Amino acid sequence: MRVHHSLPSCVGAAVLALAVAGCASNAENMTSASPDQPWTPRGDEQTLLWSLAREEQPAATGGVADFRIPADSARARLTTAEGMDPARVYNLPELIDLAQRVNPATHTAWQQARQAALAVGMVEATYLPVLSASVIGGYQELVTPFPTLLDESFSFETTERGSAQILALQWLLFDFGQREALAAAAKHSAIAANILFNGTHQRLIFEVSQAYYIYGAAIQRRGFAETALQNAVAVQSAVEARAAQGLATSVETAQARQAVAQAELRRVQAEGEERDAYQNLLAAVGVNTDLQVDAVSAARRPLPAPATASLDASIQQALSQRPDVAASYAAMQASKAGVKAAQANYLPKIYAGGNLSTGTGNFDVNGLPTIGQQGSGTGLLVGVSVPLYDAGLRAAQVRQAESQAEMAVDAFRQVQTAAVTEIVAARNALRTALESHHAATALVAAAATTYDAAFAAYRNGVGTVDAVTAADTLLLDARQAQAEAHAAALIGAVNLAFAVGSLTSREPLP
Structure with a gap:
């Protein structure tokens, strides 16, 4: 028999309460003191990231609230795509190949397709039994106090120890088609995810x-702007030569200088647009480092042929093979299978179960011999579960599944309508671009003739600076319109192929 001097239990409770209060107080330090004050990391010094953030947080200046966030160099690390060759000059098919390998969009779509496939496997796994093993062990000490004797407290101590090993089997044998419906829904969802994966590549x-x-086209516009600047400089030289002979006025000289300044401004703007277009190309590929790109050859690419298939044929082709239409159709089929799965909740389920268990234990009374015991057992059960009443839960689940199925049908119709609209718009855009290029080509020829004639006339003393400057500006506009129409025609052909669902190659145009 052992003697125990016990402390009041309220002391332990007080310590626990203080610890919880300290945690709550520390958590309050993780946010701003008021809605109009910036958040500044404070407290929680045991966290390395929190401590670094506090050290790097800039101090407020002049009492003005500073809402900057702590800097973290880890967030500034850019990932370099593998397989890039800085010395290589990429053409369009090679850029597409690089994008399909390194662009995060294709990786994300692939992972989503894999997750959908794994979901099918998880549903199919429910057809097989579930076998689980459990080991439970425990220890318990019980102290029984006796009446106080001579100002001393006495108690009687007992100890119990035990363990159990259990092997259990659960197997759903028959559920009247619920798992089959769930598997069908998962398979349709997996099909939709894989279709969208291919669609991601088409969009890329x-x-x-x-x-x-x-x-x-931006490179071409920059080249045209440089040519226009050279023309303006040539006009200025001619004006200054005539002014040296006393044949040009100060107004003509000022106009020539103004034309050079205007041409220089347009050249600078064209260079800025070229840099922006280059960066947008890198973003489309999905890389953060510079690439050498052969985009000049795009200007030499022949114009695409106009759409020859009828509008109805294009629409039928698109509705039969566009990824978004096919994925929406698969989602609609999955929602229909979801209705069957919800309806199966009304039907009974037949299951089997079994277990194999062993256990050991002992009982120890202080001062007496230990008493031990061991036991084992096995069991096999077959049962039927019949749902009787659930306060309308199953009915609500069926109505929800039916509503989702109706929404999927409406979504499929919306995708079809959007596809038709995009096809019509793509055909019109291609036609407009081809016609614009034809008109711009004739305009370039006429504007070039006008400029040459105006410049020659001025040099011979029968023309004006205004006429030469205007002709130079019109020639630049005509060349830029021609380049933009050429690029629009190439883009229009690719857009039409994408809208129809036939943009499946790394060489989008022949």
Whole structure:
């Protein structure tokens, strides 16, 4: 028999309460003191990230609230794509190939497709039994106090120890088609995810091609702006030569200088647009480092042929093979299978179960011999579960599944309508671009003739600076319109192929 001097239990409770209060107080330090004050890390010095953030937080200046966040160099690390060659000059098919390998969009779509496939496997796994093993062990000490004797407290101590090993089997044998419906829904969802994966590649081909042609057109516009600047400088030289002979006025000289300044401004703007187009191309590919791109060849690419298939044929082709239409159709089929799965909740389920268990234990009374025991058992059960009443839960689940199925049907119709609209718009855009290029080509020829004639007339003393400057500006506008129409035609052809669902190659145009 042992003697125990016990402390009041309220002391332990007080310590626990103080610890909890300290945690709550520390948690309050993780946010701003008021809505109009910036958040500044404070407290929780045991956390390394928190401590670093507190050290790097800039102090407020002049009493003005500073809402900057702590800097963290880990967030500034850019990932370099593998397989890039800085010395290589990439053409459009090579850019598309690089984008399909390194762009995060394709990786994300692939992971989503894998997750959908794993979901199918998880549903199919429910057809097989579940086997689980458990080991339970425990220790318990019980102190029984006796009446106080001679101002001393006495108690009687007992100890119990035990363990149990259990092997259990659970197997759903029959559920009247619920798992079959769930598996069908998961398979349709997996099909939709894989279709969208292919669709992601198609969209990536379109976006890279579009950015590539826009970049090529920007290079052309910069070249035209440089040519216009050279023309303006040549006009200025002619004006200054005539002014040296007393044949040009100060107004003409000022106009020539103004034309040079205007041409220089347009050249600078064209260079800025070229840099923006280049950066947009890198973003479309999905890289953060510079690439050498052969976009000049885009200007030499022949114009695409106009759409030859009828509008109805294009629509039928699109509705039968566009990824978004196919994925929406698969989602609609999955929702229909979801209705069957919800309806199966009304039906009984037949299951089997079994267990194999062993256990040991002992009882120890202080001062007496230990008493031990061991036992084992096995069991096999077959049962039927019949749902009788659930306060309308199953009915609500069925109505919810039916509502989702109706929404999926409406969504599928919306996708079909959007596809038709996009096809019509793409065909019209291609036609407009081809016609614009034809008109711009004739305009360039006429504007070039006008400029040459105006410049020659001025040099011979029968023309004006205003006429030469205006002709130079019109020639630049005509050349830029021609380049933009050429790029728009190439983009329009790729866009039409994308809208129809046939943009499946790394070489989008022949």
